[in-house]
Amino acid sequence: MTLPSFAAGQLPQGIRSRLIPGVNGLDMHILEAGHELPGRPLIVLLHGFPDLAYGWRFLLPILAASGCHVVAPDLRGYGRTTGWQDAYDTPLAPFSLLNMARDTLALVLALGYRQAATVIGHDIGSPVSAYCALARPDVFRSVVFMSAPFPGPPAFPFDTAQHDGSSAIPNAGMANLAKALGALHPPRKHYQQYLSSEQADADMSDPPQGLHAFLRAFFHVKSGDWPQNDPHVLPGSAAEDIARMPAYYVMDLEKTMPEAVAPFHPSAAEVRACTWLSEAELEVYVEEYGRTGFQGALQAYRVLSDPALNDELRLLSGKTIDVPSLFIGGEKDWGTYATPGALDLMKSRATTRLHGIEMIDGAGHWIQQEQPVRLGERLLDFIKGAGAGP
Template sequence: MIHGVNGLDVHILEAGYERPGRPLALLLHGFPDLAYGWRHLIPILADAGYHVVAPDQRGYGRTTGWVNGYDAPLESFSLLTMTRDAIGLVSALGHRHTAMLVGHDFGSPVAAYCALARPDVFPSVVLMSAPFPGPPALPFNTAESEASLMQPNAEYKKLAAALAALDPPRKHYLQYLSTREANGDMWHPSQGLHQFLRAFFHVKSADWSGNKPHPLKARTAMELAQMPTYYIMDHGKTMAETVAPFEPSAAEVQGREWLTEPELGVYTEEYGRTGFQGGLQAYRVHADPHLNAELRLFSGKTIDVPSLFIGGKSDWATYSAPGAIDLMKAKATTRMAGIELIDGAGHWIQQEQPVGLSRLLIAFVKEVRRSDPSSGVP
């Protein structure tokens, strides 16, 4: 436990700390994950010479100092607050900067803003599963027009209405995750928490044959409805009800090495204790334009440190925000090394294919160091 990090006591998993002076690899998880999600990757990176640290992020696991509950203040779960969490943790660990910063799922935008705001502390960044389209833009040349009077969430409401008008009616998973009911639905589902998590991890992995992701043409209801129901849900269904039909068989579970029953039991125990609301708070911030207004401080800025995007070939997250990956390459970054999609991986890349992931990460950092000795990457 690392105390006094931006108001938090941060629970971490780490390896490679026995030798002082090792370069720091910081791994940021997403939802509904934990530091434990990096368990297969941590020893590989430590063997490669890194001091590897994976925290339970704000709102998750055994990290404390945040207020649990739907009615807790949302400001403390903003992206910039979690960026300060990461900076504070690096400093508390006795490092001036990272050699490797990796963010997965909701950890990806946190890592992106780390690199955007403090390139001196985070001299390279790897984004996993969630492409970064850049910070929100400020309205331009609106002084004498009525565009500035438009509701900032008008497009969001219009899309929600279009999804609801489909046959059968649908809803975006972000819309669901922002509701008061979402935490209870997932925390106390009829099939039990363990079985819900088993089905959720399965259906978003390469093990489920229904994952055949491809780019979507536009952010329209008809295009988005091509995604599986765990992204574009049937209207009126909870997430637990949505994934229940896809629960793997006993034989499939027994043959799974990347998430055994005892390993899943860690997730069941932790989320059984905390519920999901801490992680859901960040989604509620994401859905509220007023709470995201502070991100416009970075409007027009790009990630100028070396960057890499890694996805799973069977992961819809790469394309779930249509156009985001193109914006990331063309506008949001200036030194992107490439887009890597790993075979045999769905959404849980670091669990499903940790060896392949480690090769990409280590090669990327070595290339950063070789091509730019002044980059700050040791």
Template structure:
């Protein structure tokens, strides 16, 4: 599968597709720009759910024009990257945040680089990027996090030798919160809980309205194009506060994700006006997910919901995110606030070298597609501020 396998008009000029073999057990599909010149500093872009490397297509040429070698991989579980097991019943450890951070380190090495000049993570790619920088600041000396703020590393209890306080386990409040959401009128369900279930893949892979219509509604309702997105900070991680979010985040319990977004299907006029995701471009997503399904992408949510699998993050208990950090959200993106207190925790010390918190006007969740010009400006400015355009290959 090469650049030629993309339909006409779906891949910008100067962006190519290729496979890189033997990357932490994977054959990784990447889109890249700025590859024509040797010794360019590396910009690595990590997508989220349910995105692909393709989600960065508008941004790649802009960063390449600024002097970067820009690489966007299909992450483990997604798209044209292979070497992962596509099954609900496979062991989940390969999809852990730390192993996907290892994927990123291995990719940087395979590309012949010692470190990145720019690391960007969006949505579920944001925590992966954060832990890349925590674990290996020598390889990832700065990071830009998009849509998902970094709330900090889960901690071991401190100074308990004399008090005998019991050891806590991350995420143990999730079952209680699920029960409280279910008890609301009408009953609700947090999207991560739903996405971690066995049924979620089939629900989204073969929805009654068809995959094309489902993905169109999903991208639309989470974007700045849907005027119902009016995000704001939530006071606490309680059922009543979380229920203020739209039903693509806190779902109507008993309904599938396709059923929850179906009422927000955009009109033909709205589709035609959507220049950031044309129907041929949406067709790339439809083709890829029709082929693979969503299970590989959904494994991350099973990790997040299982305290046994997030406990390994406490390897870094006591650590903070200490590289220069930029946070970028969309003004119309609930992702900034979907984990109450996360943005405040990041600003209060979970990240110690914050260079800015930017909310892009007119953007919803899909920042790199909806407002790539503004995003490119912010990332280029961040890079110039840090002096990263200085040739970082071996």
């Protein structure tokens, strides 16, 4: 397969784009830096939605300059990686969190490594990185969660032999939340509920304002550039509490995502002032999603609400992440607080060697694009402190 080339100025100097065949059934596209010298410690960067490997373009050379080989793949369902099915009714098991962790393990081995110094996951990449560290701590020697705290795997009920042995249906909470949000005035829906629906791909692939304008508004409204982002701990997990989040998290029931973000499209002056996502850089996303559509990327949201695929995670019930870990969020990003209680569970139950919770001033959801220098400094301090780097 011949990859489309990046246009001049779309990739920083020193970053290589290539395809790795035979990675857990995928031909996996990666961007990498620091690849010139063999034997360097490996860092793996896992993006979220609707990002791509391209979202790490500023961070790759920063981490590589420290003496590491840094690799960012297009995840299963995204971008230039192929070998996945994009139909809505395709089996979801290949997109499960455990299989995406297998994708990551297979990539490490395909690159000729037995270990990765760290795996860093952003957004939906955060739980994938967590399951890498849970399942194979011998390979993934440290882990960083970005924007999405990891509360631990679903647990079997404990000490029920003499009590009620029934257990809740995995992720029944999301179904109950959907019902409660729909009963509000006006009725609402959670963005994950929408992204797992059959119509989401068509809505976003062919939005009325055009793909470029939709993606510009989506990236803007979730960034530190949107002045109305003021995230904070929610008072609880009731529908009324969840509905305090912005309209791109808790949407009007009848609206599509393009309709939800359209009112917040930045002005021409704001677009010109956006140093982290130029029009030429945004065009990479427009071209990729214009070519692939969104369904492959959306499969992960269907996985999150699938009872069987959540139930298989109970194999790791009670297991903690015992390698050094770190959480990094953006000061202006609701992702840190979007799941009430997750941050506390990450600290108290899911990890045993958490090095801290770092919040990047001024950054929204797209930390690696908005504040790559500050992010790079914190990551390199963590990797050095964890004893995992060069």
